[in-house]
Amino acid sequence: MTKPYLELENLAKSYDGRTHALHSVNLSVAKGEFITFLGPSGSGKTTTLMLIAGFEAASEGEIRVNGASITRVPPHRRDIGIVFQNYALFPHRTALGNVMFPLQMRKMPKAMAAEKARAMLDLVGLARFAERHPREMSGGQQQRVALARALVFDPALLLLDEPLGALDKNLREGLQIEIKRIQRGLGVTTIFVTHDQSEAMAMSDRIVVFEGGRIQQAGAPLEVYNRPANEFVARFVGDSNLLPIRLTDPAAGLGEVAGIGPVRVPAQPGRQAGDRATLLLRPEAFGLPNGEAINAFRMRVGAVVHFGDSALLIGRAGETDVRARLPGLAAQGIAEGTEISLSWSPVSAHLLPAAKES
Amino acid sequence: MSKSLAPAQSSLRSWLLVAPLLVFLTAFFLVPLAQVAVMSVSDPEWGLGHYVDIATDGFHLRVLGDTFLTALIVSLCCLLLGFPLAYAMAAAPPGLAAAMMVVVTMSFWTSFLVRTYAWMVLLGSRGPVAHLFSWFGFTAPELLFTRFSSTVAMTHILLPYMVLSLYGVLKRIEPSLPRSAASLGAPPSFVIRHVVLPLAAPGIVNGLTLVFVLCLGFYVTPILLGSPREQMVAGVIGQQVEEFLAFGEASAMAVVLLASTLVVLGLYHRRFGLDRLWG
Ligand SMILES: Nc1ncnc2c1ncn2[C@@H]1O[C@H](COP(=O)(O)OP(=O)(O)O)[C@@H](O)[C@H]1O
Numbered sequence: 001m002t003k004p005y006l007e008l009e010n011l012a013k014s015y016d017g018r019t020h021a022l023h024s025v026n027l028s029v030a031k032g033e034f035i036t037f038l039g040p041s042g043s044g045k046t047t048t049l050m051l052i053a054g055f056e057a058a059s060e061g062e063i064r065v066n067g068a069s070i071t072r073v074p075p076h077r078r079d080i081g082i083v084f085q086n087y088a089l090f091p092h093r094t095a096l097g098n099v100m101f102p103l104q105m106r107k108m109p110k111a112m113a114a115e116k117a118r119a120m121l122d123l124v125g126l127a128r129f130a131e132r133h134p135r136e137m138s139g140g141q142q143q144r145v146a147l148a149r150a151l152v153f154d155p156a157l158l159l160l161d162e163p164l165g166a167l168d169k170n171l172r173e174g175l176q177i178e179i180k181r182i183q184r185g186l187g188v189t190t191i192f193v194t195h196d197q198s199e200a201m202a203m204s205d206r207i208v209v210f211e212g213g214r215i216q217q218a219g220a221p222l223e224v225y226n227r228p229a230n231e232f233v234a235r236f237v238g239d240s241n242l243l244p245i246r247l248t249d250p251a252a253g254l255g256e257v258a259g260i261g262p263v264r265v266p267a268q269p270g271r272q273a274g275d276r277a278t279l280l281l282r283p284e285a286f287g288l289p290n291g292e293a294i295n296a297f298r299m300r301v302g303a304v305v306h307f308g309d310s311a312l313l314i315g316r317a318g319e320t321d322v323r324a325r326l327p328g329l330a331a332q333g334i335a336e337g338t339e340i341s342l343s344w345s346p347v348s349a350h351l352l353p354a355a356k357e358s
Numbered sequence: 359m360s361k362s363l364a365p366a367q368s369s370l371r372s373w374l375l376v377a378p379l380l381v382f383l384t385a386f387f388l389v390p391l392a393q394v395a396v397m398s399v400s401d402p403e404w405g406l407g408h409y410v411d412i413a414t415d416g417f418h419l420r421v422l423g424d425t426f427l428t429a430l431i432v433s434l435c436c437l438l439l440g441f442p443l444a445y446a447m448a449a450a451p452p453g454l455a456a457a458m459m460v461v462v463t464m465s466f467w468t469s470f471l472v473r474t475y476a477w478m479v480l481l482g483s484r485g486p487v488a489h490l491f492s493w494f495g496f497t498a499p500e501l502l503f504t505r506f507s508s509t510v511a512m513t514h515i516l517l518p519y520m521v522l523s524l525y526g527v528l529k530r531i532e533p534s535l536p537r538s539a540a541s542l543g544a545p546p547s548f549v550i551r552h553v554v555l556p557l558a559a560p561g562i563v564n565g566l567t568l569v570f571v572l573c574l575g576f577y578v579t580p581i582l583l584g585s586p587r588e589q590m591v592a593g594v595i596g597q598q599v600e601e602f603l604a605f606g607e608a609s610a611m612a613v614v615l616l617a618s619t620l621v622v623l624g625l626y627h628r629r630f631g632l633d634r635l636w637g
């Protein structure tokens with residue numbers, strides 16, 4: 001990675017002095033990167049954002065921007081643009097008045113501030129709405145005003161806390177693309193919080209997965225999807241089959257899965273024969289085998305859910321539940337209650353540390 | 359429930375419910391009020407003489423002016439003292455906010471007279487304030503029976519109205535608003551000026567109106583604590599009734615006081631709507 005722009009070092013936060021909302025978080029972000037914090041509710045995403053913004057004081061650790069510590073700088077001098085989930089627009093100001101606010105705080109002459117604010121409203125596609133008050137605008141429009149206001153002063157960082165959470169699906173997808181376009185155009189380093197994994201996949205340069213106040217994994221979307229660090233990440237990002245596997249010959253990538261039989265996986269040089277692990281197979285890794293395929297097994301189909309372009313087959317192989325996603329055409333002849341053959345390619349498999357007994 | 363009642367029946371029932379109150383108000387408020395109004399133009403003889411007096415002679419005008427000035431000063435003092443208090447209350451964690459609320463409203467539960475006498479003790483020539491002055495080697499100024507002492511006491515008594523008015527609006531300000539203002543570069547003083555104050559404006563106007571109107575009619579406190587040279591209207595009315603038996607003149611003053619109050623409330627109503635005054 002290039003020189004870090006934003007660094008979180010051993011960042012920890014306890015609100016009550018007893019329990020930790022955040023445990024020792026470490027993260028480096030490069031300039032211009034689009035980072036997504038992904039995690040379930042209560043996992044510490046907002047807390048991390050509030051520490052970066054300076055609204056909460058860190059219990060431990062350091063926050064640095066461009067090498068300089070901002071841990072003890074008050075929020076109004078941190079130069080960070082924030083978009084809150086509820087927009088947090090000033091109700092007594094028009095869209096233009098809202099976007100001009102940060103420029104007025106920076107003592108920019110009024111005419112110049114108005115011009116700059118209008119240009120930013122134009123960039124988010126709201127030039128015609130400059131004189132409207134927030135209550136006269138739709139949720140999506142308010143969100144764009146909030147984005148314009150957070151960007152107009154060329155902040156060092158842009159933080160967005162579940163900004164699309166309150167919007168309906170179509171609007172959300174439109175705004176995802178728009179936020180991404182604007183962010184790329186301005187090159188502003190961005191942290192985007194969401195609990196929606198498809199949103200994270202679609203927008204990010206890197207995804208940081210949070211759970212229980214800890215970072216579980218940080219990596220590019222496909223890396224997190226294909227090579228999750230642990231079962232939590234595998235389950236949270238995308239649909240998954242997690243099967244217990246016993247390795248018979250790790251160097252050759254051979255193992256044994258209950259209900260399926262002998263399987264071939266990528267070579268596991270670090271592991272020993274007899275080791276147990278968890279085999280991750282994404283539902284779309286399965287296909288209908290032609291001829292004598294490796295990793296073929298029989299599945300009893302319990303239910304078929306057709307989506308048109310694809311279909312989800314839910315069934316059992318021996319005692320193991322399996323979820324398989326097939327292309328829509330291939331799945332059309334498959335009836336519930338029948339038994340079919342499925343196979344998967346060794347390269348689509350990923351091994352996780354064995355599940356802890358719980 | 360009310361759905362099952364025919365409209366006529368249900369309106370009859372609601373009239374029956376408020377009837378005792380209406381009878382009470384008519385008998386003990388409207389009728390005496392009308393008597394006062396009549397007396398103001400009929401005692402000792404018919405005519406508008408008292409009103410002409412009030413509008414022309416120096417004493418009455420000065421009393422009215424003093425009353426308005428005192429009410430204005432008290433309202434502003436309540437705002438200056440009440441705003442930081444309400445702001446702290448709105449920002450405090452729930453437990454502390456509840457405790458502060460109890461302290462603020464405690465003076466509601468204490469009798470009016472007790473609070474007034476408490477100030478007589480505090481500000482008296484042998485009270486703790488005077489002691490404090492002599493401790494530092496100053497002779498205590500005359501605190502009691504001045505505009506200062508009555509203003510302090512009335513501010514104390516009316517402060518809860520202001521605090522509650524302000525607390526209502528401040529509590530409703532979305533916490534993310536001051537935060538986003540700060541993130542946009544506003545230092546705390548700017549956040550208050552450009553975000554909190556504009557959003558709290560309705561509560562400020564409410565509080566000022568309430569305190570002003572209540573203060574206009576104050577009687578006991580200015581009588582007991584205030585300066586005899588700077589009387590308020592209610593006190594003068596009492597004096598005229600009790601000492602001079604000048605019922606006509608007293609009634610005219612009362613009508614003027616009532617009219618002033620109604621004018622203030624009317625202005626408020628035209629601008630904001632009276633139903634919002636009590637929150
Ligand atoms: N202001 C606060 N006071 C006390 N506890 C808090 C506060 N904010 C968050 N928490 C706690 O910290 C943990 C992390 O919360 P948060 O950072 O809001 O999670 P997320 O944004 O991922 O949903 C949760 O257990 C939450 O209850």
Ligand SMILES: [Mg+2]
Pocket residue numbers: 042045046047
């Ligand atoms: Mg959150």
